[in-house]
Amino acid sequence: MITAINFFQALIIILGAPLVRGIIAQFKARLQRRQGASIWRPYADLAKLFRKEDIVPPTASWVFRFAPIVLFGATVSVAAFVPVVQPSALLASRGDFFLLVYLLALGRFFLSLGALDGGSAFGGMGASREALVSSLAEAPFLLGLAAVAILAAHADIAGIVVWTLRQNVFNISGVHILAFISLAMVTVAETGRMPVDNPTTHLELTMIHEGMVLEYSGPSLALIEWASAVKLHAMLALLIALFDPWGMASSLSGLGIGAALLLYCAKAALFVIVLAVIESGMAKLRMYLVPDFLGVASALSALAVIFTVLAKR
Numbered sequence: 001m002i003t004a005i006n007f008f009q010a011l012i013i014i015l016g017a018p019l020v021r022g023i024i025a026q027f028k029a030r031l032q033r034r035q036g037a038s039i040w041r042p043y044a045d046l047a048k049l050f051r052k053e054d055i056v057p058p059t060a061s062w063v064f065r066f067a068p069i070v071l072f073g074a075t076v077s078v079a080a081f082v083p084v085v086q087p088s089a090l091l092a093s094r095g096d097f098f099l100l101v102y103l104l105a106l107g108r109f110f111l112s113l114g115a116l117d118g119g120s121a122f123g124g125m126g127a128s129r130e131a132l133v134s135s136l137a138e139a140p141f142l143l144g145l146a147a148v149a150i151l152a153a154h155a156d157i158a159g160i161v162v163w164t165l166r167q168n169v170f171n172i173s174g175v176h177i178l179a180f181i182s183l184a185m186v187t188v189a190e191t192g193r194m195p196v197d198n199p200t201t202h203l204e205l206t207m208i209h210e211g212m213v214l215e216y217s218g219p220s221l222a223l224i225e226w227a228s229a230v231k232l233h234a235m236l237a238l239l240i241a242l243f244d245p246w247g248m249a250s251s252l253s254g255l256g257i258g259a260a261l262l263l264y265c266a267k268a269a270l271f272v273i274v275l276a277v278i279e280s281g282m283a284k285l286r287m288y289l290v291p292d293f294l295g296v297a298s299a300l301s302a303l304a305v306i307f308t309v310l311a312k313r
Contacts, residue, residue: 001252006080006090012261013079013237017229018042020236020272027276042229049222057215059119067114068216068223074107075227075234082237083161085260086249092158097145100157100238101138104190107227108134111212118215126211129287133196133208136294137189143301144183148242150308151175157238161245169246175311178304180243185297187235189290192228194279196290233268236275240267 022039029036056064080090081100089096112130115123149155151173152163189196192209199209207214213224247263249256285293 002086002088003090005086005252005257006088006092009082009084009086010076010080010090012084012264013082013233014076014230017226017233018046020233020268021229023269023272024276024279027273028280031276031280042225046222046226049217049225050219052218054218054220057118057120060117060215063110063117064114064215065220067110067117068220068227070110071107072223072227072230074103074110075230078103078234079230079237081157082234083158083241083245083248084237084264085257086252087161087165087245088158092156094155096156097149098142101141101145104231105134105138107231111224115212115215120215122207122211122214126208126214129208130212132287133189133290133294136291137186137297140182140294140297140301141186141190143298143305144179144186145242147175147179147301147304147308150305151311157241161241161248164242164245165248173311175304175308176243178300178307180239182297182301182304183239183242185293185300187232187239189294189297191232191235193232193275195282195285196293198284236268236271237264239271240264 019039019042021042022037025041026036026039054065077091078100081092081096083089093099108130112127115127115130148160152160154160154163188194192199197208209228213221216224244267247260247267249260
């Protein structure tokens with residue numbers, strides 16, 4: 001039964017990911033006084049791409065075709081580490097947050113290789129920018145997770161969630177605040193959202209993610225876009241699980257799981273609305289300011305680790 005629930009949690013992240021994108025786009029349109037597309041539009045776009053022909057540049061090798069598959073597989077695997085409605089996960093194990101970080105890095109690495117292998121100048125530009133952002137985001141990502149893990153005295157995400165559920169909801173420490181802000185900034189950078197990247201741009205001088213996928217089409221592009229949506233949803237679910245897990249089901253009853261799912265949807269909706277408001281009210285940072293943005297995240301995560309160690313003494 002527990003395995004079925006954990007599998008269901010992973011499916012929530014994977015299958016609900018395009019809906020998260022659609023809600024963000026719809027809410028941003030409403031804030032800008034536009035009608036906007038339907039929240040179900042990302043599903044229609046994926047279905048359309050899966051039906052199209054997969055066109056490959058004549059100079060590309062097998063790496064170009066293989067990269068979207070690795071990216072999708074690595075990103076889907078990340079979803080199996082994150083609790084959603086019950087404090088356990090399908091692939092939970094000691095030190096799994098390290099594996100989560102480097103699975104995301106593996107996907108980015110192969111997508112960058114595919115962009116370079118396509119032979120496009122924009123692909124190379126996007127890959128170099130993605131390498132810069134990812135290398136700067138990796139340290140605060142790991143440090144933020146490590147700070148919470150040290151505080152909870154658990155080396156797995158599910159264990160951290162169980163420990164947090166036992167705490168008083170009003171007993172918020174400085175470590176949690178610092179780690180949350182740091183990981184939220186990393187989430188923005190990792191998922192290519194504003195102000196680090198503009199997910200809707202096609203302006204060559206500002207593209208990061210879009211620059212890497214210009215040569216892709218058909219099912220390969222569908223896998224890339226779906227993986228991008230899954231990463232965004234998984235990162236939001238991780239923030240909810242680590243810092244606001246209260247309301248998760250304590251039993252395996254259908255009523256408890258259903259109530260926990262509704263509460264998770266409400267929390268996710270709140271995060272999505274905040275993200276949409278931030279994106280609508282901020283302009284994209286210039287590339288040379290992105291290191292400063294992630295430098296702040298690194299400083300906050302380092303402070304979180306220091307305060308955690310001091311609190312443990």
